[in-house]
Amino acid sequence: MSEAQRSEQELRRLEELEAIESRGVNAYPYAWEVSHHSTDVLAEFDDSVHQPSDDEDGGTPLRVSMAGRVMTKRVMGKASFFHFQDAAGRIQAYVKRDDLPEGFYNEVFKKLLDIGDIVGIEGFAFRTRTGEISIHVERLELLAKAIRPLPIEKETEGRVFNEVSDKEFRYRQRYVDLILHDRVREVFVQRARIISSMRSFLDKRGYIEVETPVLQPLYGGASARPFTTHHNALDSTLYLRIADELYLKRLIVGGFEGVYEIAKDFRNEGLSRFHNPEFTMMELYVAYKDYRWMMDLVEEMVASIVVELHGQTDIQVGEQTISFARPWKRIPIFDAIESETGKQLRGLDRDALAAAADSLGIEVDGSMGSGKIIDEIFGECVEPKLIQPTFITDYPIELSPLAKKHRSEAGLVERFEAICNGKELCNAFSELNDPRDQRRRLEDQTRLRAGGDDEAMPIDEDYIRALEYGMPPTAGLGMGIDRLTMLLTNQQSIRDVILFPLLKPEADDPVDDEADPVGDTTAED
RNA sequence: GAUCCCGUAGCUCAGCUGGCAGAGCAUCUGACUUUUAAUCAGAGGGUCGCAGGUUCGAGCCCUGCCGGGAUCACCA
Numbered sequence: 257m258s259e260a261q262r263s264e265q266e267l268r269r270l271e272e273l274e275a276i277e278s279r280g281v282n283a284y285p286y287a288w289e290v291s292h293h294s295t296d297v298l299a300e301f302d303d304s305v306h307q308p309s310d311d312e313d314g315g316t317p318l319r320v321s322m323a324g325r326v327m328t329k330r331v332m333g334k335a336s337f338f339h340f341q342d343a344a345g346r347i348q349a350y351v352k353r354d355d356l357p358e359g360f361y362n363e364v365f366k367k368l369l370d371i372g373d374i375v376g377i378e379g380f381a382f383r384t385r386t387g388e389i390s391i392h393v394e395r396l397e398l399l400a401k402a403i404r405p406l407p408i409e410k411e412t413e414g415r416v417f418n419e420v421s422d423k424e425f426r427y428r429q430r431y432v433d434l435i436l437h438d439r440v441r442e443v444f445v446q447r448a449r450i451i452s453s454m455r456s457f458l459d460k461r462g463y464i465e466v467e468t469p470v471l472q473p474l475y476g477g478a479s480a481r482p483f484t485t486h487h488n489a490l491d492s493t494l495y496l497r498i499a500d501e502l503y504l505k506r507l508i509v510g511g512f513e514g515v516y517e518i519a520k521d522f523r524n525e526g527l528s529r530f531h532n533p534e535f536t537m538m539e540l541y542v543a544y545k546d547y548r549w550m551m552d553l554v555e556e557m558v559a560s561i562v563v564e565l566h567g568q569t570d571i572q573v574g575e576q577t578i579s580f581a582r583p584w585k586r587i588p589i590f591d592a593i594e595s596e597t598g599k600q601l602r603g604l605d606r607d608a609l610a611a612a613a614d615s616l617g618i619e620v621d622g623s624m625g626s627g628k629i630i631d632e633i634f635g636e637c638v639e640p641k642l643i644q645p646t647f648i649t650d651y652p653i654e655l656s657p658l659a660k661k662h663r664s665e666a667g668l669v670e671r672f673e674a675i676c677n678g679k680e681l682c683n684a685f686s687e688l689n690d691p692r693d694q695r696r697r698l699e700d701q702t703r704l705r706a707g708g709d710d711e712a713m714p715i716d717e718d719y720i721r722a723l724e725y726g727m728p729p730t731a732g733l734g735m736g737i738d739r740l741t742m743l744l745t746n747q748q749s750i751r752d753v754i755l756f757p758l759l760k761p762e763a764d765d766p767v768d769d770e771a772d773p774v775g776d777t778t779a780e781d
Numbered sequence: 782g783a784u785c786c787c788g789u790a791g792c793u794c795a796g797c798u799g800g801c802a803g804a805g806c807a808u809c810u811g812a813c814u815u816u817u818a819a820u821c822a823g824a825g826g827g828u829c830g831c832a833g834g835u836u837c838g839a840g841c842c843c844u845g846c847c848g849g850g851a852u853c854a855c856c857a
Binding site: 263328335336339350353371382412413421425673734760 | 782788790791792793794805806807808809812813814815816817818819820825826847848849850851854855856857
């Protein structure tokens, strides 16, 4: 940024920075010894022990050394208060002219220190006349000067004034959003807890966390359009993975009996409240198990995460109270549809299904097969009504090219989704391990592809080769971490659980579609 | 991709029927040694998203574009 574009306030702060440096002070020093965080002081402070009193012997001071950001500043002549924020929270600090080195208060604290600056303070805790535990500052040092002014929000009795509401600002400058909004930081702390709780649940059971390729010569494991890229040295097209599934199952072939991965997948599709092009997925594969066993595991895992996060199995999500207490309901998809619509779709042919959909007010076009119509009816009529966590089981085979045929129900596969608050929470099946059946199913996908379905899966010959070496019976699970986090932290948009959600580039960004410094012109179709 | 809404000072917003660009907070100057949306007195700060059009005159009306939001469509 050229200095001409700087705002009045930024220019003034740059001048202050020079004034600070001209005093021989480094405005960006190297470290600060931290003895307490704000919440430590609030917890440790004991009036009967630490509160200083007027007589000489009164009180044993609670001495502290802290670091954080100046968030408010109230100057009252020869004394001032400011609020000070660190990673743990906020605490008030008090400075008195006569407790600081000669001239420091008037020339440095009052003139050169701004809201937003990061400071180190040393002093002792006390309780003010109005009852707030505060730090009486005896030494103050600038740790980092803020050039840009922080938006100032003010709050009293739970009411917030001048709250930054511009979502674009909050997402683009998430660092500012995090400085200003404890509740935003809290969501991401909870997200981290969800993931670490999940990881420790899986680790305790002996499953191995692995890393499989993000850059893949062929994508698969889900129905979605991929991002495409190019490796220059090999001069080959690569795709960013849309799922981990096929690589993880190769590891089951290789002899691991339980593997999981928590990682980003990438799907080249639209953005919405529930969709970000890169998102985090947990996938788990366990040998010698089936989908019924996996339902038990999902219940147990999610319930344990919820309890670890909230201390109980019941949580408030929007208007709803949701109970993750086990067991969850298990309903075959056809029964769920029947109980919601009164229509039994089991065994109907495509035309009868289309007629049923039509009578429910659901549009059907010629390209939709039986499975798609059933899925459409379920998604429209049933899914939004499933608030409490529920396993929907036994899906039509057409929608599930990687799931094993149902052991007793023709035309279905051993698959389930957990639905909660009207949204899918996970997807799992008894994995298809018959290489002959797998080849046929992928060939069906190829026909869909030829018919114009650009989300149908391509055939991965190496994956079939792996299956031909023998994959044990296996249960597999995929769980969207972002949506799980939305549910467990009561957030309405996926952008509120992703630190840096995808946005269009800012106008100033150097975007140039023509630019390709390494010359990618050999990649012709 | 469709529809609707939004874009004005660092932040939150007002701006009437088209007629001098406004407020609070923040900032600056001054006062104030336990305040807490601190208070009191004064001051500075604007590419009204961008481009074009209509008009004597546009923040306001029209067109296009850019950015954002919501809903729908798409999305296992």
